[in-house]
Amino acid sequence: MSESQYCVVLFNSTSHAMHAEKICRKANIGIRLLPVPRQLSSSCGVCMRFFTPDKPKVEEELAANNAVYAEIVELDIC
Amino acid sequence: MNKNKPIYFDNAATSFPKPPGVAQAVAHFINEIGANPGRSGHRASIEAARVLFGARELVAQLFNVPGPNSCVFTSNATESLNLALKGLLRPGDHAITTGMEHNSVMRPLRALEAAGVSVTVVPCSAEGKLTPADVATAIRPDTKLVVMNHASNVSGTLLPVRDIGRVCREKDILLIVDCAQTGGCFPIDVQADMIDLLAFTGHKGLLGPQGTGGLVVGGRVDIAKMAPLKQGGTGSGSEYEMQPGFMPDAFEAGTPNTPGIAGLAAGLEFVLSEGVDAIHTREQSLMRNLIALLRDIPGLNIIGDPAPKTRVATVAFNIGGLSPSDIGFRLDDEFGILCRVGLHCSPAAHKTLGTFPAGAVRFGLSYFSTDEEIERAADALRAIAAGKSSS
Numbered sequence: 001m002s003e004s005q006y007c008v009v010l011f012n013s014t015s016h017a018m019h020a021e022k023i024c025r026k027a028n029i030g031i032r033l034l035p036v037p038r039q040l041s042s043s044c045g046v047c048m049r050f051f052t053p054d055k056p057k058v059e060e061e062l063a064a065n066n067a068v069y070a071e072i073v074e075l076d077i078c
Numbered sequence: 079m080n081k082n083k084p085i086y087f088d089n090a091a092t093s094f095p096k097p098p099g100v101a102q103a104v105a106h107f108i109n110e111i112g113a114n115p116g117r118s119g120h121r122a123s124i125e126a127a128r129v130l131f132g133a134r135e136l137v138a139q140l141f142n143v144p145g146p147n148s149c150v151f152t153s154n155a156t157e158s159l160n161l162a163l164k165g166l167l168r169p170g171d172h173a174i175t176t177g178m179e180h181n182s183v184m185r186p187l188r189a190l191e192a193a194g195v196s197v198t199v200v201p202c203s204a205e206g207k208l209t210p211a212d213v214a215t216a217i218r219p220d221t222k223l224v225v226m227n228h229a230s231n232v233s234g235t236l237l238p239v240r241d242i243g244r245v246c247r248e249k250d251i252l253l254i255v256d257c258a259q260t261g262g263c264f265p266i267d268v269q270a271d272m273i274d275l276l277a278f279t280g281h282k283g284l285l286g287p288q289g290t291g292g293l294v295v296g297g298r299v300d301i302a303k304m305a306p307l308k309q310g311g312t313g314s315g316s317e318y319e320m321q322p323g324f325m326p327d328a329f330e331a332g333t334p335n336t337p338g339i340a341g342l343a344a345g346l347e348f349v350l351s352e353g354v355d356a357i358h359t360r361e362q363s364l365m366r367n368l369i370a371l372l373r374d375i376p377g378l379n380i381i382g383d384p385a386p387k388t389r390v391a392t393v394a395f396n397i398g399g400l401s402p403s404d405i406g407f408r409l410d411d412e413f414g415i416l417c418r419v420g421l422h423c424s425p426a427a428h429k430t431l432g433t434f435p436a437g438a439v440r441f442g443l444s445y446f447s448t449d450e451e452i453e454r455a456a457d458a459l460r461a462i463a464a465g466k467s468s469s
Contacts, residue, residue, distance in 0.1 A: 012314055012315065012322065012324045012327070013116075013147070013312075013314050013322075013324060013325070013326065013327045014115065014116025014127045014313055014314065015116070015127070015130065015131055015134065015146075015147050015325075015326055015327070016147060017116075017127070018127050018128055018130070018131030019131060019146060019147060021128075022131070022135075033119075033124050034119060035118075035119025035120075036119070041317075043314065043315070044116065044313060044314035044315070044327075045116065045117070045118070045119055045313055045314070045316070046116065046119050046124060046127070066144075066145055068147065068324075
């Protein structure tokens with residue numbers, strides 16, 4: 001089974017996405033904000049994409065900084 | 079110095095001048111970013127959302143708020159107070175306030191009273207002082223919250239917010255604080271001061287543009303039970319026709335004043351880089367000088383306790399036999415000194431201070447005021463009190 005190359009963090013609020021972006025940039029994790037892919041729930045319209053191997057680090061940083069997010073999903077196509 | 083240059087002593091109404099970065103930040107947003115924050119996924123929209131979020135972080139830093147998303151932006155402290163009061167109080171609830179409030183608290187409370195909320199106004203002394211034990215005594219089983227200002231917009235008198243915060247925690251009720259006169263020029267720590275909801279305005283001590291403000295909503299507030307003032311687009315949960323229930327979107331429907339908030343962020347950066355303690359020290363020094371000069375003017379009576387430790391740099395006074403409006407007109411017309419006279423939207427405070435209905439003359443100083451301006455103003459008042467004209 002092949003692993004997806006990317007994951008995205010979905011957020012309820014754009015403000016939450018901005019918070020998560022700042023945290024990850026500070027932690028030097030390669031991330032990018034982009035519109036939520038059509039196949040996913042629309043949530044706030046912006047999601048944060050990162051390379052799947054960074055997932056533990058992303059989760060750890062977001063938790064450590066009390067960032068709020070809806071969920072992290074693997075992207076099949078992106 | 080230029081004797082013709084107007085002296086702006088109306089900073090308690092709105093601060094002027096602003097740090098240079100404020101206008102630049104507004105222009106930069108309008109000219110270079112422009113987009114609607116969080117409404118689209120493109121780079122300009124994301125950049126606009128970053129501007130808003132950056133401002134939330136600065137507010138959180140200034141007031142020691144645990145998380146930036148606890149800050150809701152509004153158009154001013156009045157809207158923030160309306161949101162807090164109308165969002166939380168229901169018919170049958172009891173609310174407590176003080177005898178030193180501005181109409182931004184009294185009018186929403188009176189409207190709520192007409193709708194079935196009971197209101198107790200705890201009296202203050204003729205110097206504008208509040209005794210915490212009197213607030214504790216006023217608390218009943220149906221009391222939901224206390225709402226109070228941090229400093230009076232009339233006399234500059236500080237109210238004992240932290241003591242009231244302690245009382246509210248002991249009785250398990252909420253504390254709403256209106257920091258319109260203290261934000262940016264007096265230390266505020268929502269955690270240490272035990273403030274549950276902090277209503278701030280952007281255009282006074284935070285040195286931002288008019289039309290900006292906010293409400294910090296603390297962890298003891300159940301936002302599921304706090305009604306928004308308005309519903310509408312948030313750029314989130316767009317598939318639902320119900321207003322989202324999470325912070326800050328729950329209370330931020332409609333396109334915000336992003337250019338104004340960009341300017342507010344620049345004001346906040348200035349305040350944080352100078353330091354609230356340094357701003358406070360400077361304003362205290364200016365106020366000491368002003369009060370010392372005013373006390374030497376025969377017939378001039380300072381409203382409230384003149385002791386600097388009990389107040390912020392807003393000083394109200396009257397001159398025996400002269401009407402405040404005449405004094406204000408002469409200060410402007412003959413001496414180029416801009417201040418505010420009358421009731422300052424605070425009939426309750428003026429009643430407490432014994433200056434209702436005539437009102438008073440008010441000088442509101444700022445970090446940018448100077449001792450030379452204060453001396454010129456004192457000279458003008460000395461001439462007016464002595465019945466002389468400017469020439």
